[in-house]
Amino acid sequence: MEKFVYTRLPNAPEEHLSEKEKMDMEFGPLSSKDYLYEVSYDPNQPLNPAVDEPPYFVVIFTYLNYLILIIIGHLKDFFGKRFMPQHFEAVLPKNGYPPWYSAFESFYPRRLKKRLDDCFARPIYGVPGRFVRCFDRISPDYNETFLYSGELKPLLNLSSYNYLGFAQSIGSCTDAAVKSVEEYGTSSCGPRNQIGTCNLHKETEALVARFVGKDDAVMFSMGFGTNANLFTSLVNSKCLVISDSLNHSSIRFGIRLAGAAVKVFPHNDMEKLEQILRESISQGQSKTHRPWKKIVVCVEGLYSMEGNLADLPALVALREKYKFYLFVDEAHSIGALGKSGRGVCDYFGISPSKVDMLMGTFTKSFGAAGGYVAANQEIIDRLRLDISTNVYGESMPPAVVTQISTSLRIIMGEINGDEGKQRLQRIAFNSRYLRLGLKRLGFIIYGVDDSPVVPLLLYAPPKMPAFSRMMYERGVAVVVVGYPATELISSRVRLCVSASLTKEDIDRILTICDDIGDKLYLKFSSGISGGEKHPGDYKKGVPPRWSLKEVLERTPEDCKKPTY
Amino acid sequence: MSVVTTTLIQNTNGAPEAVIAYISKVVKLWEQFIRGVEKVPGGSLVLNYIRASHKNDPWRTLLEVLLALVAIRYFFASKYSQDEKEKVHLSEREVQELIDDWEPEPFAPPLRKEERWELDAIPMVKGAAGNRVALEDPKTGNIIPNLLNMASRDFLNMGLNENVKQRAIKTIRECGVGACNPMNFYGTQDVHVRLGEDLARFLGAEEGIIYGQDYCTSTSVLPCFLKRGDIVIVDGGVSVALQKAALISRCHIEWFNHNDLDHLEEILESLQEDLREGPLNRRFIVTEALSENFGDSPDLKRLVEIKNKYKFRLYLDETYSIGTLGSNGRGLPEVYGIPRSEIEITVGSLAHAFGSSGGFCVGCRDMAYYQVLSSNAYVFSAALPPYSASAASAVISMLEEAEEPGKVNRYVKPLQDNTKLLYSLLKQSRKLQQVVSVRSAEYSPVLILRLAPALRKKLNLPESYGGPGSDVLKAIKNGHEEGYFSRDYNRENYLLQKMIDELIGRGVLVTRSKRVLHHELLPVVPTLLINVNAGFTEEDIRHAYECIEDTLSTTLSGLDADGLNQLVQQLEETNNIL
Numbered sequence A: 001m002e003k004f005v006y007t008r009l010p011n012a013p014e015e016h017l018s019e020k021e022k023m024d025m026e027f028g029p030l031s032s033k034d035y036l037y038e039v040s041y042d043p044n045q046p047l048n049p050a051v052d053e054p055p056y057f058v059v060i061f062t063y064l065n066y067l068i069l070i071i072i073g074h075l076k077d078f079f080g081k082r083f084m085p086q087h088f089e090a091v092l093p094k095n096g097y098p099p100w101y102s103a104f105e106s107f108y109p110r111r112l113k114k115r116l117d118d119c120f121a122r123p124i125y126g127v128p129g130r131f132v133r134c135f136d137r138i139s140p141d142y143n144e145t146f147l148y149s150g151e152l153k154p155l156l157n158l159s160s161y162n163y164l165g166f167a168q169s170i171g172s173c174t175d176a177a178v179k180s181v182e183e184y185g186t187s188s189c190g191p192r193n194q195i196g197t198c199n200l201h202k203e204t205e206a207l208v209a210r211f212v213g214k215d216d217a218v219m220f221s222m223g224f225g226t227n228a229n230l231f232t233s234l235v236n237s238k239c240l241v242i243s244d245s246l247n248h249s250s251i252r253f254g255i256r257l258a259g260a261a262v263k264v265f266p267h268n269d270m271e272k273l274e275q276i277l278r279e280s281i282s283q284g285q286s287k288t289h290r291p292w293k294k295i296v297v298c299v300e301g302l303y304s305m306e307g308n309l310a311d312l313p314a315l316v317a318l319r320e321k322y323k324f325y326l327f328v329d330e331a332h333s334i335g336a337l338g339k340s341g342r343g344v345c346d347y348f349g350i351s352p353s354k355v356d357m358l359m360g361t362f363t364k365s366f367g368a369a370g371g372y373v374a375a376n377q378e379i380i381d382r383l384r385l386d387i388s389t390n391v392y393g394e395s396m397p398p399a400v401v402t403q404i405s406t407s408l409r410i411i412m413g414e415i416n417g418d419e420g421k422q423r424l425q426r427i428a429f430n431s432r433y434l435r436l437g438l439k440r441l442g443f444i445i446y447g448v449d450d451s452p453v454v455p456l457l458l459y460a461p462p463k464m465p466a467f468s469r470m471m472y473e474r475g476v477a478v479v480v481v482g483y484p485a486t487e488l489i490s491s492r493v494r495l496c497v498s499a500s501l502t503k504e505d506i507d508r509i510l511t512i513c514d515d516i517g518d519k520l521y522l523k524f525s526s527g528i529s530g531g532e533k534h535p536g537d538y539k540k541g542v543p544p545r546w547s548l549k550e551v552l553e554r555t556p557e558d559c560k561k562p563t564y
Numbered sequence B: 001m002s003v004v005t006t007t008l009i010q011n012t013n014g015a016p017e018a019v020i021a022y023i024s025k026v027v028k029l030w031e032q033f034i035r036g037v038e039k040v041p042g043g044s045l046v047l048n049y050i051r052a053s054h055k056n057d058p059w060r061t062l063l064e065v066l067l068a069l070v071a072i073r074y075f076f077a078s079k080y081s082q083d084e085k086e087k088v089h090l091s092e093r094e095v096q097e098l099i100d101d102w103e104p105e106p107f108a109p110p111l112r113k114e115e116r117w118e119l120d121a122i123p124m125v126k127g128a129a130g131n132r133v134a135l136e137d138p139k140t141g142n143i144i145p146n147l148l149n150m151a152s153r154d155f156l157n158m159g160l161n162e163n164v165k166q167r168a169i170k171t172i173r174e175c176g177v178g179a180c181n182p183m184n185f186y187g188t189q190d191v192h193v194r195l196g197e198d199l200a201r202f203l204g205a206e207e208g209i210i211y212g213q214d215y216c217t218s219t220s221v222l223p224c225f226l227k228r229g230d231i232v233i234v235d236g237g238v239s240v241a242l243q244k245a246a247l248i249s250r251c252h253i254e255w256f257n258h259n260d261l262d263h264l265e266e267i268l269e270s271l272q273e274d275l276r277e278g279p280l281n282r283r284f285i286v287t288e289a290l291s292e293n294f295g296d297s298p299d300l301k302r303l304v305e306i307k308n309k310y311k312f313r314l315y316l317d318e319t320y321s322i323g324t325l326g327s328n329g330r331g332l333p334e335v336y337g338i339p340r341s342e343i344e345i346t347v348g349s350l351a352h353a354f355g356s357s358g359g360f361c362v363g364c365r366d367m368a369y370y371q372v373l374s375s376n377a378y379v380f381s382a383a384l385p386p387y388s389a390s391a392a393s394a395v396i397s398m399l400e401e402a403e404e405p406g407k408v409n410r411y412v413k414p415l416q417d418n419t420k421l422l423y424s425l426l427k428q429s430r431k432l433q434q435v436v437s438v439r440s441a442e443y444s445p446v447l448i449l450r451l452a453p454a455l456r457k458k459l460n461l462p463e464s465y466g467g468p469g470s471d472v473l474k475a476i477k478n479g480h481e482e483g484y485f486s487r488d489y490n491r492e493n494y495l496l497q498k499m500i501d502e503l504i505g506r507g508v509l510v511t512r513s514k515r516v517l518h519h520e521l522l523p524v525v526p527t528l529l530i531n532v533n534a535g536f537t538e539e540d541i542r543h544a545y546e547c548i549e550d551t552l553s554t555t556l557s558g559l560d561a562d563g564l565n566q567l568v569q570q571l572e573e574t575n576n577i578l
């Protein structure tokens, strides 16, 4: 306790790591060629894997948990506002000014999220690579404030969207980025259409277009901002956007800003989508029944909370039939999916020409920042002049552009030999290994086999901080997500696999998860979504509960077989 | 009613076995249900409550049941009937025919022939963009070297500063380039925390929070604190970012004439009655410290008095004023000697005078904390690259170290001196007075020139484009994309571009507003923008002035409507070929 003396975040302590040690901390060395896997899409694999239902009592207890938390929260609010108004200044009127935010709209964050605030926004130092180093901290007052010891705690990193492991401070990308700062400086000087376009932008946009298989692409300095400002240039109130129910908030924000009519279809439900399409086209706009000017269907390539893929084959077939425009947000799938990392089209073997607009971000697989939109020349020409970010907002700074172009060239195999290919094969193996291992241990895991996002279901809300803290103590960084990012009952921990992890790291993670899973009572899968010991176990009612030893022995081999 | 009940009872008395058996079954099921409810945690509490209230007041139970039924009906009705009623009934074959017949408009309207020049007019910088810059001609690949860069918004010339670069490189060597994670999930690096503290300290606020892009900051901050039912009064000349921020908040919006505080007071006065009687909703005044479109500032002292008098909060956008106004670049409040605490929310850009990238917001702790929880672009987006945070911190510490009481900061002074010099030169030029008017104020580092009103008349150009009541706004309302294009607007911009091209030939790069009509809610006037930089010498400024004066007056003084037609003929001819 005594060592937590700093009330504000101290500076990071001096480091004494050799170059090699530092490198290994950021990107683990491959221990054997056996731990590589080349992705191939199996058309028989279900795209919406059967969702395992937790036992009845788990559901009841989860609701009960919420009930108690809500009752206690309201009691605290009720008495607190009366007896300790100094702690409620933000939600109470003061001197004739209304509160900053109402007690009602902030009830959830104040009364539920605050309890696990120590699991969020842990400040870090250095590269969020294979390991991430967190400033050790405790809270003396239930997460109101934090105290720091000044020490860093290295944690195995399952939290970053560092899919291909390009978050590095040593290597070709970093060298190129440093050179870029030396040469071009830190500022982008202004909007793209005024002064913010330099030769780097032009070259990299051409590279991105070539990578995703479109005529041209345009880049923006923020992924969220890409979606948020894209739709006002494409659709208006006489257009219809049909959006997947789990689409990212940036897409919903963009559509709202554009003022288009919106319909939502249940996540990945292609039948319902077709039904909506038939009805919308035949009925036309509401009230006037005039035909819609355009219909755009928005989906994500890889859903970051579910680990599911968009059903691209079905979407493309529907697109042929109904002439809508297909928009795919590849924020998580670009780089991380497909034999050559080119996203969902690559994964399914579908020509990118079948998708009207490919959007993606550079924050994830490329270790950079920003987003892009790729489409036909005609569309991109218009967007360059029309998208508000290009006209009014800052452009992408030079070092970020360089990081993108260098990492892209590595993935495409244009530099550094087969480094790119190996990264792709490492993430493919790691994803399958971790997923199958966890399933065999008996956890409920969502998503498709090849997805690098591995959501592990916790259900009861108190298990979120418990899981996160126990992982933290054992040296693993994870992200827990609950309501409102997920459904009320399906709180989960989202494990993001990275190419920077080694097979041994995953062994360690499985070992720790096995231990915590027993302690927190998390193993209640029925086997419906895989992990059976003997084929047909699920039908017989035998749930998968392999011993850790068996999992570690057999899974690295088994996970490479297409049937798993 | 009593008649019905009695008959029912009589009937039951004489009912055959089957009915009695049926009723007892129903009663049993009911009992089971009640027992089931009791078992559900909390269920017995509910039952007891119902029993007790029923015993005290049976009518209440009836009333509550009725209310519940109405609520259920309402709930289902609102969901379906409206749509269902409006629906046209179609056979399967008719539906298929409609689907086959439907032809959508193009995803994005293709560029017209006469707009294509805009695409070619985007300057492509070759190499670094400091206060000198080289451009590459995208068609020929020719390089035009060593232009005076009067288009950059890196006002303090910090982007290529050695100190700033070294801090950025150090961070890249420690943290890599991207943050890879949102701020709330292991995306907060120590350098982000430091920058938040630096901003708060430098500007005199409690807390600072950082965004990944300046343009997204306002559209994300404002909706946090304004929802349906709240009120915002917005300056009628604000930038698109603020217009959209107000719009997406879906609150009640009032506009006051640009920087006209009398008008603001009038509006506040007229709202008084409603405000006093209505609920205590949230109320904001939104304006820019240095206007993007007009280059002038409001009277902050009076503005603060007004907002305090009416108990409104002030949202001040300092995108252009941070680093450029005030003796130490602390923005408009420093000019007026007003403490930052008087301004509830301040937003600004790290990409302008701070020579980095990203946006920020400073204010009190409660306000910042709520953004961490619920601001879209903060919660759902990756953190700013750590090296950009370091670069901005480096600039702030340089500004702070150079601070001397009673003196203008040595990093800011050259900018302010250059601005004043160029302003007075342009303003006093006799040649220019006939053809352009300087719209910006003498302290604005962005000099904003418009065609003079007399010239506009001579050229048959409208006073402004877009805005309330305009054709463009009508086209937006009808979703008519063809109508987004304005021929006159295109021609006027082309005229400005001709002068920019000419100036490039003379070694000076200036720029112009490239506003997109259909994004703007407010009227637009095309302007030439001349950005001053701290890195220019007096000679640079005088040289630029001479070139500008000469180019503008040669092109514009003798120009009449026919001349303009001839100049832009080329545009329309390409159209004829079409």
Ligand SMILES: Cc1ncc(COP(=O)(O)O)c(C=O)c1O
Binding pocket: A222, A223, A224, A225, A227, A248, A250, A300, A304, A329, A331, A332, A361, A362, A363, A369, A370, A371, B212, B380, B381, B382
């Ligand atoms: C699907 C999707 N789109 C867009 C974004 C925003 O990207 P960025 O973090 O680069 O702003 C995200 C990030 O979480 C995302 O998941």
